[in-house]
Amino acid sequence: MTTAADKQSPIRTKPMPAMSKRYDGRELEYLKEALSRNNLFYTQPDGLVSRMLQRAKEVFGSKYALSASSGSAALHAAVGAAGVEVGAEVITSPITDMGSLIGILYQNAIPVFADVDDRTYNLTAQSIEAAITPRTQAVIAVHLAGAPCPIDEIAQLCKAKNIKLIEDCAQSFGCRYQSRHVGGFGDLGCFSFNEYKHLSTGDGGIVVTNDQKLYGRAHNYADKCYDRLNQGDRLTMLCPNYRMTELQGAVGLAQFDRLEGIVKTRNTLGNWLNEQLSTIPGILPPKIVDGGQSSYWFYMIRVDEQKLGIDRDEFVRRLNLEGIAAGAGYIERPIYQEPVFANRNFFGGGVWPAEKLSGREYDYRKVSCPNAEKVLRTSIRLSLHEGFTKDDAGDYVKAIRKVAATPSPAGRVMG
């Protein structure tokens, strides 16, 4: 039903800005160099992948870094390197991309979902602790949408319980906690270079660590266990081929030059939006943990439907009428509710060896993470990137304020 309010002039009459140009002469120069070397294999000591990794180590302050073909591959290599055993449990977030889960499942370990904080959308040390069992061998802490988990508390907990901590930083290039980049608080940190991330090589990933042994294992893990580092550990375990080529290394090396600018704009605008929106009754801007600095991969608010008198979907519809391309939530449902989990359809024939070996039943239809479910039911996602100006972000504020202040038409009032 179109109401009188719908017909008033919209706040925004032109689309929000597209992403600024992502690739230019810098990438091209390095790509030319890669091609002119007549060898695109990633192990050349002065090659493009090596230099990109050197840059990553400097930026993240980590002792070691290795490349992978994607963020999912980086995470799989990390789970493999961490030595997670068949049938062991790995705790992670229910609000994430399937890439956080793939490595756990392919290693024949068992994903266990801990709940998130309903304002940061991230795991907490308390929620992880509640999910720990004697079978827990690792935690994958996802820093969602550029915002840090309380990662020092989580790291302390994992250390105390002798559990490996893998940070999923796929959405969090440039995100910091207590002034340090995320990725270096746990045993291994994994980043994604897919086309939609802060930095892109089309597809690609990095693993960072300060532990030489884990580095060696992850390196082998990502390269068929071919022991390129000459550790005397050739073909000792089953490993996939997750290699990056010099072409991605070339683009990645250039991309690192852009990181600071990208993060600065996103951080400034995201924090400004938080401030502005926190004054609007019924609007819940994202909360950044104390000591945290977000690089806002996207911007996601929640609405208090009772207070506003309209539900989330109606709020989104009205924002759309104001010319704001808002979306409902991030992923449609917590990842444990997806058919692959609900039906445990991980391998051919519906057999799940991990569960069989564990001697226990893992029925994801019975999993409940109330905060995660509430977050996904009541959240609104807005795009935010380095192509935005304060005026663009200001239109978000104006439109949200206008919709929040518009009286509910009959029939849409919350019960």
Ligand SMILES: Cc1ncc(COP(=O)(O)O)c(C=O)c1O
């Ligand atoms: C939180 C998270 N983890 C892992 C991944 C996987 O990264 P990739 O797409 O590079 O495999 C993504 C990608 O969207 C992600 O957002």
